Every structure is written in structure tokens, then in C-alpha cells.
Amino acid sequence: MAGVDRKLLERIWKAVRAIPRGQVASYGEIARRAGLPRRARLVGHALKVAPASLKLPWHRVLNSKGMISLPAGSRGHRRQRDLLEGEGHRFRRGRIDHEAAGGAPDLDELLWRPRRD
DNA sequence: GTTGTGACGACTT
């Protein structure tokens, strides 16, 4: 028997698939949207085991600090950074730079709302 | 069953 209910994974994949191009969301936010509050770690797991055939925009999922959670220096880390920059995002000291987001800056508030201060 | 690890996050020092 599979450890995690397949249905839960599918709900998470669906939530990830719903992130619009040019926007990002946190693991916690995806978990919430999938009806699984407090299961942020499961989202990470779901992305790890997601079939490539689903072609999910997995790179649009960042941690609550706006940073890439894949190990710094790893293949996946750079891959994710490249994909995000390809969608108009810029990074500042390892953190996504919300202010410099090009294209449609007014859409940034929809999914991910980092602290502005 | 127990322990350690991790693509997390909220809270407290």
C-alpha cells in the first residue's frame, strides 16, 4: 500500500497547476489551497514524486521566505532559479525580488503576499 | 518501534 493517499497528492498537484505564469506561491499556501492546512512538507514531497508527464509549474513554489528550498548549489536549485528568471522574476541575496518583477507587477498580490515593510 | 532527515512554517528569543 502506498504511504500517502494518492488523492491528496492529486489535490496538491492541481493546486500547483493553478499558479498563473509570472506568479509564485509558498508551500504552505499550496497546502492550504489543497485543503491540507499545516501540511506544507507534504507539498514538498508531492512535488518530489510528481510525474514529469504532468508538467507542473513546480518552480513557482517557494518557501515562506521567498527563497528556493532545494539545496543551494544543487542542480534543481539552479534549474528553478533559471525558470523563475525566465518568467520575469529577479533574485536579491537568494530571495525573490518582488519589487523588480517585470511584466505585470499588479498581479503579484494574488497568490503570494510576502511582508512588504 | 525508534531515529534521523527534509523541496515547510509559525512562534519565540
Next chain:
DNA sequence: AAAGTCGCCACAA
């Protein structure tokens, strides 16, 4: 701001 603590839980050893 940065680091520590705790809750969370799937998975491997």
C-alpha cells in the same frame, strides 16, 4: 534581523 524551538509528517535505515 537571525537563530532557535516546536509542530508537522513521509520515508529510509
